[in-house]
Amino acid sequence: MRTLQTRFRLLLSFLIVLSFGLCLTAGAVSPVLLKEDFETVVDGLPSGWTLAAPGPMGLSTEYVFSGATSFYMEDLSNQSAVTIRSFHIPVEAGQEYMASIWAMVIKGNAFLYMEFWSSPDEPRIHFVTDRIEASKEWQQLVTKEVAPENAVSMTITLSLIRNNVGKTYYDNLEVVKVEE
Numbered sequence: 001m002r003t004l005q006t007r008f009r010l011l012l013s014f015l016i017v018l019s020f021g022l023c024l025t026a027g028a029v030s031p032v033l034l035k036e037d038f039e040t041v042v043d044g045l046p047s048g049w050t051l052a053a054p055g056p057m058g059l060s061t062e063y064v065f066s067g068a069t070s071f072y073m074e075d076l077s078n079q080s081a082v083t084i085r086s087f088h089i090p091v092e093a094g095q096e097y098m099a100s101i102w103a104m105v106i107k108g109n110a111f112l113y114m115e116f117w118s119s120p121d122e123p124r125i126h127f128v129t130d131r132i133e134a135s136k137e138w139q140q141l142v143t144k145e146v147a148p149e150n151a152v153s154m155t156i157t158l159s160l161i162r163n164n165v166g167k168t169y170y171d172n173l174e175v176v177k178v179e180e
């Protein structure tokens, strides 16, 4: 009886170790650091995001890539931008990260920025961007970059920039750590 219990415990331990190992393996493929499907808002913005430059924006059911809603932003002036910024995501210097988002650009251009910070209170130290033009199809914006030396965090910014005028629907944002 005791032998049976011991065997059962051994088997259980083996299964626990195995499943833990599988979790680690699965995690190493593409650990998702941020996933935003733009299905809910808090004070008009995705949860934890801040308004960097105001303009008409909010959830929409008009064009949707995934789920029930997307997030539209409208830029009415070539003298100002309309911009929202994610919360700070901790990063390791020297590690590569990738951000992707889908966009339906009705007019003008849509931008995705990946920004790196040495401190949330200091100006950003580096950024990369991707841009797409208006079309009648959903297109994917992608940025990929190695976190520079001194970088401690990263933010994702969705912006319709100053000299742009237009309207964009954003959906399905994903930020991952790139593993070799």
Ligand SMILES: [Ca+2]
Pocket: 037, 038, 039, 064, 065, 066, 067, 068, 069, 070, 171, 172
């Ligand atoms: Ca959605």
Ligand SMILES: [Ca+2]
Pocket: 075, 076, 077, 078, 079, 080, 081, 082, 160, 161, 162, 163, 164, 165
């Ligand atoms: Ca503008």
